[in-house]
Ligand SMILES: Nc1ncnc2c1ncn2[C@@H]1O[C@H](COP(=O)(O)OP(=O)(O)OP(=O)(O)O)[C@@H](O)[C@H]1O
């Protein structure tokens with residue numbers, strides 16, 4: 001699973017979304033979503049609050065079944081595959097939920113150790129070392145024995161991140177990783193994401209509103225527009241800022257100031 | 263300070279609404295309809311004058327919103343350039359053009375027959391969910407018997423402690439009292455025949471065969487079933503269950519199984535304890551009120567209560583343990599994502615639990631009747 005990063009030019013698709021329609025009951029959120037997330041990309045999902053970004057993420061990680069359309073991982077359609085294949089696909093994902101979603105009955109160390117215990121047969125001592133390392137990576141060294149209820153919202157976010165990275169997954173999904181973090185920590189997080197993507201070739205899918213982060217890390221993106229209920233732009237965010245013909249996209253990327261700075 | 267005032271004047275192309283004084287929350291917001299009546303008609307323009315406007319807050323904004331709404335309805339142009347810049351900005355933010363288009367919640371009201379069909383389908387779906395859940399719980403249990411289920415032993419131990427040892431005080435109190443009540447009721451009747459000693463039979467058989475199990479079942483449903491529902495419901499709200507699923511862990515194995523096991527073990531034990539407490543309660547009444555001797559009461563109880571009754575009682579409580587755990591966990595897993603949904607899950611876990619207990623008692627009692635035990 002830990003492929004080196006040899007072929008960066010000839011990009012391989014990691015996730016292909018075809019004709020995806022998302023709905024809650026009869027309430028259709030988005031339809032006709034078509035995009036490809038390439039291996040090693042840092043892929044940004046953009047859009048206003050409540051437009052369905054978190055929901056799209058849930059579809060991408062196999063938590064919600066598409067109303068229509070397919071999601072392919074290496075040409076395997078998640079929802080047409082058997083349970084074993086689904087299992088092995090999930091094993092390659094690491095997910096940071098919008099609310100952190102730490103298991104409240106476990107300490108931070110136990111939270112991060114959980115995936116390791118589940119999927120590896122490492123001895124407990126090594127798991128402990130790995131856990132401490134992952135927690136230190138997100139600036140939470142020393143908080144191993146704390147329970148989620150004893151730390152702040154931003155710290156929960158970071159602990160969730162450590163858990164998402166526990167198994168060194170192929171694809172990392174982040175739902176608003178920097179919400180609730182101060183600018184410096186947010187910046188460190190961006191650096192960490194770039195580091196992960198460059199050193200291990202990890203594919204990263206990020207839902208975020210932070211423009212600074214979008215431009216700093218994004219190599220590809222989609223923009224969801226709730227008014228027309230579909231994606232209205234796709235591509236490198238820096239290019240979108242310069243070239244997108246859609247005023248809504250430009251507006252979003254310039255914080256509503258409309259004009260592109262040259 | 264002057265209170266709020268407004269005055270409407272005709273101009274050549276419409277009307278001018280002059281706002282003056284202090285517009286602050288505290289008194290009623292003027293109704294918009296009368297304000298414009300007659301002064302301005304479709305196609306004309308409404309302007310504003312605010313030279314004498316004092317301090318203002320949401321009261322002014324809501325009043326203006328209503329006026330704007332009337333104008334939009336009647337096709338009157340609004341020229342808001344006369345309003346203070348702050349007011350203009352806030353009105354712009356709240357204007358309908360700035361809200362999400364096409365937001366519907368459940369859509370328009372459906373015709374009666376459609377609603378009936380929807381609700382019938384909803385019931386059916388709810389029933390399927392229950393069956394699915396029970397199936398999943400059974401599979402998890404079988405998996406555990408083969409030693410393959412994924413759950414933390416620590417969770418099991420903690421749950422056993424919470425559902426067992428910590429429930430002892432309330433079980434003691436309730437079963438002691440129920441034993442005493444049974445004894446009182448029986449004593450009044452039996453005293454008429456001078457057959458007080460048979461109070462021991464009534465209390466002993468009643469408690470051991472069914473009442474001990476039912477009382478613990480109901481206590482545990484209120485205490486533990488509700489707690490299970492609230493715990494799992496909160497985990498649902500915090501996306502903790504999603505997080506488990508994405509790790510490939512089955513929430514049923516990981517969360518439901520230890521809770522079910524804990525109650526399967528602890529419920530019969532609590533039931534035995536409740537039986538003893540009930541008999542003790544009966545004895546207190548018998549010795550204290552009916553002048554029976556302790557040894558006499560004990561001997562009579564011992565003779566009355568067959569071992570079969572004891573096993574029947576235990577069987578009841580074993581079944582109740584499963585029912586309470588399943589209804590608590592089911593309601594928790596079905597919980598939606600809000601605080602009120604967690605409250606609803608807890609309530610409905612207790613209701614489901616108690617209904618299941620009563621129905622199960624009926625079925626077991628009838629079966630015993632048929633089998634002649
Ligand atoms: N369980 C649910 N049932 C019904 N509708 C839902 C549910 N969850 C979300 N929605 C609806 O789906 C829409 C998108 O929600 P989602 O959480 O995906 O938004 P988002 O783009 O992630 O927003 P944010 O940036 O604020 O996190 C919302 O308008 C919401 O009304």
Ligand SMILES: [Mg+2]
Pocket residue numbers: 053054055098175
């Ligand atoms: Mg979201």
